[in-house]
Amino acid sequence: MSVPSPSFLPWQFAIDTGGTFTDCLATSPYGERRRIKVLSSGVLRGTLVHHLGGAQYQILVRWPVHVDVFAGYTCYRPEAPEAKREVVALDPTVQVITLDAPFEKFTPGQAFELSGEEEAPVLAMRMITGTPLQVALPPLQLRLGSTKGTNALLERKGAPLTLLVTEGFADILRIGLQQRPDLFSLFIDQPEPLYTL
Template sequence: MWRFWIDVGGTFTDCVACDPNGQLHTWKTLSSGRLKGRVLAHQAAPDGLRLHDPGLTCTRDGFWTGWQLALLNDASTIATETTVLDSTVNGELLLSSSLGEVDTQQSFELFCDEEAPLICIRRLLGLRLDESLPPLELRLGTTRGTNALLERKGARTALLTTAGFGDILQIGSQERPDLFALTIRKPTALAERAVEIHERLSANGEVLEPLDVDHVRCDLQTLRRDGIEAIAICLLHAYRNPIHEQLVAQMARDVGFAHVCCSSDVAPVIKLVPRAETTVVDAYLSPVLQRYVDGIHQRLTPGSRFKLMTSSGGLIDAANFSGKDSILSGPAGGVIGYAQVAQHADALPAIGFDMGGTSTDVSRYAGTLELEPETRKAGVRLAVPTLAI
């Protein structure tokens, strides 16, 4: 069985593979999944147009069949698109239609409907788009969650919390990175709505005020109509008794929300602020990550094993991967890697410096991995174990 280790960064995706004979193979591509090229020669043909770029050489004829080709103009915007009908091992493409006037040295992009990790796998296996992948083992680290958090490109999220605590995320813990700054710049909020619901538990988890089911259902229906995609539920003292959170979650699913996160599942800790922030992060990022992971998982053949790196440096099955696990998924792989190298080279202590296209991550290793029970990333507190990066 082929084994693949893939790191998806903000700019590039790097792949190392081991074939059944134990030989290692590598490949690197853009994380966008778009392959850039330049026309070195072109000619009209009876069955279409032929372009040549030696950068597209591969191990078999027909590898690029079914891909889309976009010819770019001087401003690097798409001038026209067409489909690749056939290709040769030396980088010659047969296109389905004429692109009009084509200039030598003109830039183009090749793309398909698969994510960068699948493109790496197909490239190393030499499989066309219409060919199924064999059973394989895939271990993946990705900065997709990290970058979505940094760039605030997660799902539209609403927080449901106990009445009287609707401003818990705005107030936070009152910690500021620059205590004496006259101009206070708060990070952009992840949850665009905060809804207070009538219920109350005691500090021991006893029900003091029953859940107002009708009011909650009405609020959820309003959020659904307003286009909210994900629901984060964080109720007072729910870490002691999750009954009200579970009832609200079931109502949210009945209304039609596919992404519902409960603080009693995500971060069952006593402190309300970090519990709320962690739950919102999980709800905010999980839809983005689920679409990404599902897009890869659905293309894998039954019998394949697919695991992802978590922020704590461990591996988790793709089906259980969520937003809170993803914040340092990519950087964690780098820490595990250089820690092993430093250990074998007897070069301790060691400093890891991982510069990517979006962020730079620094860590240290002196014989044991350093874990933080609580951390702050991109202005958000996370109450889950993460590597100290």
């Protein structure tokens, strides 16, 4: 039995998307393990350090990327998000960004953000695999978990909830685990249920 070549093995990703951060663990086809943490908004942040002339800027970023995967991303400053520029090139090794047009006003130390208009897990996979925006991701296996749904449920945000249970368990959420600080209290203070009948 032959062992498959690494070029035929898929990337393996395990990603957890939370309310603030998305954590991504990956194993390359060669067995190399990588990890990255990005904002769950799918936005990357950095600092404009120096205007090099034209539409080029020296930047300061701490992204664990060594190849340019950002061509085609949108670049803007948080204080003026309507003044969007397109990234032509971004060299992460020398930390220089080239835009399609310069910003009208520049002050050293200004923050900037990049967005590819993709969800955070896709951004993380692009950064780890070195896959540019216009190119399909390589073959991969994905395990994706999220606390966003749990948070929305607990905070009672989002769409109305439907509960489907096996016959005989309709009151399972009302009964719960029966854990409470004073087990023998005659006055039981129960939290408001997460659903309505």
